[in-house]
Amino acid sequence: MYNAKYIIPGLIIFALLFTFPFWYNLGAVTYEPVELELPEDFDDCIESTEFMRTEHMKLLDEWRDIYVRDGYQLYWSELKEQYFLMSLTKTCMDCHDNKEDFCDRCHDQTAVDPYCWDCHHTEP
Amino acid sequence: MNSNRRKFIKIAGLAALGWSICPPLAGARTSRYKRIEEGLRAERWAMAIDTAKLTQEVMDRAIAACHELHNVPKIENDQNIKWIWVETFYNLIYDQSHPFLQERQLPVLTLCNHCDNPPCVRVCPTKATFSREDGIVLMDFHRCIGCRFCMAGCPYGARSFNYFDPKLFLNEDDMNRDFPARDMGVVEKCEFCAHLLDQGERPACVEAAEGALFFGDVRDPDSEVRQVLRERYSLVRKPKLGTEPQVYYLI
Amino acid sequence: MLEKAIQGSALYWIWLLVLLAVIGVGFFSYLTQLDQGLSVTGLNRDVSWGFYIAQFTFLVGVAASAVMMVIPKYLHNHKAYARMLILGEFLAVAAVIMCLLFIIADLGQPQRLFNVILYPTPSSILFWDMVVLNGYLFLNIFVGWVTLQAERKRVGPPRWIIPFIYISIPWAISIHTVTAFLYAGLPGRDFWLTAVLAPSFLASAFAAGPALLILLAYVIKIFAKWDPGKEAIQSLAKVVIYAMLAHLFIIACKVFTAAYSMVPDKLEHYKYLYFGLEGHTMLATFSWVAISAGVIAVITLLFPKNRQADNILAFSMILVLMSTWIDKGLGLITAGFIPTPLHHMATYVPTQTELLITLGIWATGFLIITVLYKVGIGVRKEIESG
Numbered sequence: 056m057y058n059a060k061y062i063i064p065g066l067i068i069f070a071l072l073f074t075f076p077f078w079y080n081l082g083a084v085t086y087e088p089v090e091l092e093l094p095e096d097f098d099d100c101i102e103s104t105e106f107m108r109t110e111h112m113k114l115l116d117e118w119r120d121i122y123v124r125d126g127y128q129l130y131w132s133e134l135k136e137q138y139f140l141m142s143l144t145k146t147c148m149d150c151h152d153n154k155e156d157f158c159d160r161c162h163d164q165t166a167v168d169p170y171c172w173d174c175h176h177t178e179p
Numbered sequence: 180m181n182s183n184r185r186k187f188i189k190i191a192g193l194a195a196l197g198w199s200i201c202p203p204l205a206g207a208r209t210s211r212y213k214r215i216e217e218g219l220r221a222e223r224w225a226m227a228i229d230t231a232k233l234t235q236e237v238m239d240r241a242i243a244a245c246h247e248l249h250n251v252p253k254i255e256n257d258q259n260i261k262w263i264w265v266e267t268f269y270n271l272i273y274d275q276s277h278p279f280l281q282e283r284q285l286p287v288l289t290l291c292n293h294c295d296n297p298p299c300v301r302v303c304p305t306k307a308t309f310s311r312e313d314g315i316v317l318m319d320f321h322r323c324i325g326c327r328f329c330m331a332g333c334p335y336g337a338r339s340f341n342y343f344d345p346k347l348f349l350n351e352d353d354m355n356r357d358f359p360a361r362d363m364g365v366v367e368k369c370e371f372c373a374h375l376l377d378q379g380e381r382p383a384c385v386e387a388a389e390g391a392l393f394f395g396d397v398r399d400p401d402s403e404v405r406q407v408l409r410e411r412y413s414l415v416r417k418p419k420l421g422t423e424p425q426v427y428y429l430i
Numbered sequence: 431m432l433e434k435a436i437q438g439s440a441l442y443w444i445w446l447l448v449l450l451a452v453i454g455v456g457f458f459s460y461l462t463q464l465d466q467g468l469s470v471t472g473l474n475r476d477v478s479w480g481f482y483i484a485q486f487t488f489l490v491g492v493a494a495s496a497v498m499m500v501i502p503k504y505l506h507n508h509k510a511y512a513r514m515l516i517l518g519e520f521l522a523v524a525a526v527i528m529c530l531l532f533i534i535a536d537l538g539q540p541q542r543l544f545n546v547i548l549y550p551t552p553s554s555i556l557f558w559d560m561v562v563l564n565g566y567l568f569l570n571i572f573v574g575w576v577t578l579q580a581e582r583k584r585v586g587p588p589r590w591i592i593p594f595i596y597i598s599i600p601w602a603i604s605i606h607t608v609t610a611f612l613y614a615g616l617p618g619r620d621f622w623l624t625a626v627l628a629p630s631f632l633a634s635a636f637a638a639g640p641a642l643l644i645l646l647a648y649v650i651k652i653f654a655k656w657d658p659g660k661e662a663i664q665s666l667a668k669v670v671i672y673a674m675l676a677h678l679f680i681i682a683c684k685v686f687t688a689a690y691s692m693v694p695d696k697l698e699h700y701k702y703l704y705f706g707l708e709g710h711t712m713l714a715t716f717s718w719v720a721i722s723a724g725v726i727a728v729i730t731l732l733f734p735k736n737r738q739a740d741n742i743l744a745f746s747m748i749l750v751l752m753s754t755w756i757d758k759g760l761g762l763i764t765a766g767f768i769p770t771p772l773h774h775m776a777t778y779v780p781t782q783t784e785l786l787i788t789l790g791i792w793a794t795g796f797l798i799i800t801v802l803y804k805v806g807i808g809v810r811k812e813i814e815s816g
Binding site: 259362 | 466473478479540554767770771777
């Protein structure tokens with residue numbers, strides 16, 4: 056092959072770099088579902104657990120636009136059939152009063168670092 | 180058959196395009212949302228400042244009420260943050276003053292004018308600052324990229340930038356939990372207490388100033404603001420710029 | 431063609447390493463700024479734009495000035511520029527990249543940069559600046575590369591590239607016009623609120639860009655042993671003189687309007703710029719250096735004999751660059767903010783961190799220029815040696 060002594064090492068280095076995330080995490084602990092500390096007085100959140108688990112970030116994203124930009128303050132919960140104030144601090148953190156044992160546990164495990172609490176208070 | 184399928188795909192494609200450009204067309208999502216019923220509403224909010232009643236004590240109270248409510252950090256240099264503060268009458272209204280004007284050195288409150296035609300909104304590249312339907316010019320701190328075009332655009336010096344992380348200057352325990360803090364690198368300013376109005380309360384400075392500040396719907400002929408504007412002579416800042424400020428100074 | 435960038439003398443590699451070292455220092459300074467925010471700069475509540483935005487404005491001009499070679503070459507078939515044009519186009523590429531870097535360095539929340547695209551706002555001139563600058567970057571890389579490739583194969587540029595070349599002409603004008611509109615459309619800033627701002631930007635740009643190009647041509651002559659041609663340099667020198675005259679003339683017009691009308695809102699800014707306010711005269715000193723350098727350069731160059739002497743021409747080009755850089759890079763932004771909308775005096779002096787980041791971005795630009803010129807000149811040498 057023409058210029059093989061450059062091309063083959065180049066290809067090997069490229070392949071190694073490209074697959075870096077895979078072999079870097081080879082020995083690492085695999086994902087395990089975390090135990091979350093849930094509020095005791097309630098059976099459900101404002102929507103179903105499945106919905107909240109997968110969609111809470113989208114819900115909060117929508118809330119912040121609707122609250123800040125559109126001037127609506129209340130959210131109608133189909134599940135609870137009542138209105139809730141769209142407030143991370145006053146609504147979410149009112150029940151989920153333990154950020155470390157609820158929010159952080161899952162966020163740490165999935166390696167996400169939301170910046171909500173850089174500005175928003177963790178307790179009402 | 181063939182042409183039908185083509186037509187169907189065309190329409191589906193257009194619908195997908197339309198939906199991707201403007202999602203609300205596909206179904207109103209705002210139906211799930213409601214305003215608080217007790218919220219105060221107006222066609223156009225405005226403030227009138229009675230310069231005769233502005234004692235140092237009244238102004239200090241108004242500033243403290245605002246800055247405590249909104250967690251405004253106290254920074255002792257020129258990278259500071261101000262929502263409402265004191266200037267001399269001349270500095271505010273120099274284009275309508277003269278050397279022998281009695282009120283020249285009079286200290287006066289100043290804040291965002293919530294212009295009807297706000298240049299800051301016009302220049303913002305992300306709509307992070309925007310006009311609400313009731314005329315309040317608001318900041319969306321989530322969206323601001325910190326380009327500071329609005330600060331150059333504002334002819335009144337009403338805007339401040341978070342050069343520092345404001346939490347460095349705020350005490351966690353003293354912070355007001357009804358209002359968030361801000362991130363480093365975003366612009367902020369007076370909001371006419373939009374969040375209080377929405378809950379049915381009047382702006383903090385208006386409450387604290389006990390009668391020196393009037394607040395109301397300037398389009399409503401019977402409002403408190405319109406009443407004082409009828410009775411007293413009033414000025415706005417830099418009227419020739421066409422920004423249509425909604426903070427009136429009663430002389 | 432890119433392989434020519436990795437075949438160079440020891441000097442070439444040392445130069446690249448020096449630039450990389452400066453970039454590294456700038457990058458570390460930027461990490462400090464990311465961590466501590468723009469508090470590490472000299473910017474403040476009243477002077478909210480400074481050194482970064484000023485460099486950006488100056489470099490948009492340098493980028494736009496490539497059009498001063500494109501027009502004679504493609505519209506008037508001015509053959510003298512044929513060999514050197516690629517240098518102009520590649521300089522534009524480096525300048526636009528520096529512009530974009532300066533904008534990013536100036537943002538308080540750079541990680542949210544793409545909000546400008548996610549929430550497009552046509553009412554904002556900054557949105558249009560993003561559009562025209564990126565478009566111009568693409569046009570210059572594209573046109574420069576395709577024409578160079580064609581030359582290498584000893585054929586004329588492909589027909590389909592011609593429309594792109596023609597579009598690049600008004601596009602070049604647009605980038606500096608839109609940049610001027612950033613300032614000229616702000617109601618409360620009387621220093622900038624003038625219809626003549628965009629023309630004055632273009633005039634100083636068409637002096638600064640070709641002046642930089644002439645200096646680069648001399649550097650190339652010495653270090654790359656390749657002569658871009660006396661005629662091309664002489665043509666560019668004439669462009670510099672005309673543009674510099676226009677620039678000085680427009681300054682005089684602006685000063686007259688403010689000084690004779692005596693409208694305080696305008697006059698105060700010029701007082702600050704040329705005499706200082708409340709004892710703050712540092713900027714005024716620079717302003718007079720700029721005016722003097724500009725006038726001396728123009729007077730010198732008006733004599734053909736001086737123009738044809740390489741060392742006098744090179745020195746005059748340094749004066750022109752100094753003059754135009756102080757005008758946009760120091761005076762324009764600061765004097766626009768002082769006095770403040772509340773008639774207060776404010777001050778602004780860039781901090782060390784700010785200067786190091788600025789230096790890092792300039793070094794990035796020079797790195798890009800060096801590599802692109804290495805390629806361009808390599809190809810030209812290959813063609814010319816047959």
